[in-house]
Amino acid sequence: NYPLQMAAWKILPAVAAGNTIVLKPAELTPLTSLMFAQAAKEAGIPDGVINIVNGAGKTVGEHLVGHPDVVMTSFTGSTPVGKRVAEIATATVKRLHLELGGKAPFVVFDDADLEAAAHGAVAASLINSGQDCTAATRAYVQRPLFDAFVARVAELMETVRLGDPFDPATDLGPLVSHRHRDAVAGFVERARGYATVVTGGEAPGGDLKDGAYYRPTLITGAAQDSEVVQSEIFGPVLVALPFDGDDEGIRLANDTPYGLAASAWSRDVYRANRATREIKAGCVWVNDHIPIISEMPHGGTKASGYGKDMSAYSFEEYTQVKHVMFDNTAVAAKDWHRTIFGDR
Incomplete structure (x- = not known):
C-alpha cells in the first residue's frame, strides 16, 4: 500500500x-x-x-x-x-x-449530504489508485438517493486525470504492476456478465498505454453475493448497491468476511451512532472516509485480522506483560498459608 x-x-x-x-x-x-x-x-x-x-x-x-x-x-x-x-x-x-484485507462499506442514508457523499466516495475509492485496504469499495445508498448518487459519482470519476504521479496535474497514477492491473481488470471483465459498468472499466491508451494504469470504475447491478461485492479487488473500482431500511443497510455492510473499515453518511446523529455501534469494523468514520490519524489505532476484526497499528x-x-511481586514483610507464616497448615 x-x-x-x-x-x-x-x-x-x-x-x-x-x-x-x-x-x-x-x-x-x-x-x-x-x-x-x-x-x-x-x-x-x-x-x-x-x-x-x-x-x-x-x-x-x-x-x-x-x-x-x-x-x-x-x-x-x-x-x-x-x-x-x-x-x-x-x-x-x-x-x-x-x-489483513478489507472490503470497506460506504453507507449513505437518505438524509445524507449527497454532494459530500459523492465526493467522499470518489476520493475514498481512488486513493492510492484504490490500493488501500480501507478504501471505499462497496457503496450502499438508500434508494431515494441511489440514482442521483450513481450519476454524480460517475460524473466525478470521469474528471479524474490519469498520468505521471510526479506531475502536479495528475490525479491518479498507475497500479503497482502490470500483473496487478490485469488482475483488477479481470474482476471488472467478469462482472460485465452479471452487472453494469457505468464508467471506466478499461486501461487507457495513448501515452499511458504502456503503464499499469486503469480508469476509475463504477459498477452497479451486482448481487450482494457476487465476486465484485465480496472479494477484495484492490484497485480503482467502486460497486454501488441500493438499500431500503436502515436495518438492511447495516446488514449489507456487515455481509462480507472482512471488518477493517467503514463509513456512514447521515445528518442524524442517532442514525450515525447506531451505524458506528453495529457495523463490524475496526474503524467507522461518519461523514468522511479514509483519514487515519496516528493518535488513533488502526486494525480490524473478522477476516481483516487482529491487533493494532499506530497510537x-x-x-x-510489541510488549509482553510480566507480573513481578516482592514480599518485604519477612513474615514466615502468612495468612494464606492456612490453606495448607489449617489452624496451626
Missing part, C-alpha cells in the same frame, strides 16, 4: 518498546525500507536494532515467521497470506499481529 509509511508503522513502536526488529518488505517495493534503515543508522541507531531483509515471501518471509528466535510477527497483507503466516507461527506458538495501542503488540 504505502511502503515507507508501513515500515514506520512496524519499526517505530517495536523499537520504542525496547525490541530489535527484522523487517521484510514486499518484493515489489523494498527501496524505501532500505532508505529508512540507512537514515536510522545515520541518526545514531545502533547496528542490529533495525534490520531489513529482502526476498520472496515464500522463502525469506516464511523462514522468518517460523524461526524460533523470532518471538513475535506483525504482518500487513492479504487475508490468504495472513492465514499462511498464522499457520507457520503455530509451530512455535508465536505471537501475531495481522492487518499507544500499538505498543501493546
Whole structure:
C-alpha cells in the first residue's frame, strides 16, 4: 500500500518498546525500507536494532515467521497470506499481529449530504489508485438517493486525470504492476456478465498505454453475493448497491468476511451512532472516509485480522506483560498459608 509509511508503522513502536526488529518488505517495493534503515543508522541507531531483509515471501518471509528466535510477527497483507503466516507461527506458538484485507462499506442514508457523499466516495475509492485496504469499495445508498448518487459519482470519476504521479496535474497514477492491473481488470471483465459498468472499466491508451494504469470504475447491478461485492479487488473500482431500511443497510455492510473499515453518511446523529455501534469494523468514520490519524489505532476484526497499528495501542503488540511481586514483610507464616497448615 504505502511502503515507507508501513515500515514506520512496524519499526517505530517495536523499537520504542525496547525490541530489535527484522523487517521484510514486499518484493515489489523494498527501496524505501532500505532508505529508512540507512537514515536510522545515520541518526545514531545502533547496528542490529533495525534490520531489513529482502526476498520472496515464500522463502525469506516464511523462514522468518517460523524461526524460533523470532518471538513475535506483525504482518500487513492479504487475508490468504495472513492465514499462511498464522499457520507457520503455530509451530512455535508465536505471537501475531495481522492487518489483513478489507472490503470497506460506504453507507449513505437518505438524509445524507449527497454532494459530500459523492465526493467522499470518489476520493475514498481512488486513493492510492484504490490500493488501500480501507478504501471505499462497496457503496450502499438508500434508494431515494441511489440514482442521483450513481450519476454524480460517475460524473466525478470521469474528471479524474490519469498520468505521471510526479506531475502536479495528475490525479491518479498507475497500479503497482502490470500483473496487478490485469488482475483488477479481470474482476471488472467478469462482472460485465452479471452487472453494469457505468464508467471506466478499461486501461487507457495513448501515452499511458504502456503503464499499469486503469480508469476509475463504477459498477452497479451486482448481487450482494457476487465476486465484485465480496472479494477484495484492490484497485480503482467502486460497486454501488441500493438499500431500503436502515436495518438492511447495516446488514449489507456487515455481509462480507472482512471488518477493517467503514463509513456512514447521515445528518442524524442517532442514525450515525447506531451505524458506528453495529457495523463490524475496526474503524467507522461518519461523514468522511479514509483519514487515519496516528493518535488513533488502526486494525480490524473478522477476516481483516487482529491487533493494532499506530497510537499507544500499538505498543501493546510489541510488549509482553510480566507480573513481578516482592514480599518485604519477612513474615514466615502468612495468612494464606492456612490453606495448607489449617489452624496451626
